[in-house]
Amino acid sequence: GQQLNQSPQSMFIQEGEDVSMNCTSSSIFNTWLWYKQDPGEGPVLLIALYKAGELTSNGRLTAQFGITRKDSFLNISASIPSDVGIYFCAGRGTSYGKLTFGQGTILTVHP
Amino acid sequence: GAVVSQHPSRVICKSGTSVKIECRSLDFQATTMFWYRQFPKQSLMLMATSNEGSKATYEQGVEKDKFLINHASLTLSTLTVTSAHPEDSSFYICSAPRFPGQINEKLFFGSGTQLSVL
Numbered sequence: 001g002q003q004l005n006q007s008p009q010s011m012f013i014q015e016g017e018d019v020s021m022n023c024t025s026s027s028i029f030n031t032w033l034w035y036k037q038d039p040g041e042g043p044v045l046l047i048a049l050y051k052a053g054e055l056t057s058n059g060r061l062t063a064q065f066g067i068t069r070k071d072s073f074l075n076i077s078a079s080i081p082s083d084v085g086i087y088f089c090a091g092r093g094t095s096y097g098k099l100t101f102g103q104g105t106i107l108t109v110h111p
Numbered sequence: 112g113a114v115v116s117q118h119p120s121r122v123i124c125k126s127g128t129s130v131k132i133e134c135r136s137l138d139f140q141a142t143t144m145f146w147y148r149q150f151p152k153q154s155l156m157l158m159a160t161s162n163e164g165s166k167a168t169y170e171q172g173v174e175k176d177k178f179l180i181n182h183a184s185l186t187l188s189t190l191t192v193t194s195a196h197p198e199d200s201s202f203y204i205c206s207a208p209r210f211p212g213q214i215n216e217k218l219f220f221g222s223g224t225q226l227s228v229l
Contacts, residue, residue, distance in 0.1 A: 042204045042220035097143050097208040101154045
């Protein structure tokens with residue numbers, strides 16, 4: 001089956017620093033989605049990407065759909081304490097609705 | 112605001128009892144919903160696909176008689192954990208696709224249910 005490798009597994013940064021995380025897949029995806037999950041909550045959609053090469057921003061967040069359709073990255077600029085949480089990438093192949101999730105990146109931001 | 116509502120957010124039950132979790136799409140219809148399970152600090156694992164008006168589709172290794180799914184309306188799917196045991200304790204999350212089958216399809220998640228079986 002499809003697998004997603006998300007890295008890094010965890011990050012410890014200072015407030016104000018930029019953050020970058022990425023996902024790579026063993027197969028092609030048609031959609032990439034990035035989610036953030038706070039403890040005890042469901043994932044919240046941050047950015048959705050639908051075309052290879054697409055670069056999309058949402059405030060301080062920027063994500064790109066890789067040209068090969070097998071990878072995506074998420075950047076967070078000027079991190080703040082409320083950015084703390086687990087970030088998941090998710091990819092969708094040809095089955096609408098069904099997503100494959102990365103393992104998650106645990107982000108800790110020190111004030 | 113939330114587009115998918117999930118209740119309850121937390122439930123504690125005795126071993127052997129059954130627990131029902133509800134998932135509602137708030138301002139759109141969802142003929143399909145998805146149920147996930149998540150262990151601490153791990154990723155989401157798809158359990159089953161809930162289909163309105165027909166049987167749910169279960170992922171390999173998920174017991175359909177243990178995890179009963181009912182999708183009785185276009186906005187409501189329920190997951191019932193039957194005869195719950197401590198090993199069923201987990202975080203259960205539902206999701207529903209908006210604009211399903213379209214290129215801009217987005218999957219929204221409920222807030223999750225933490226099940227603790229004593």
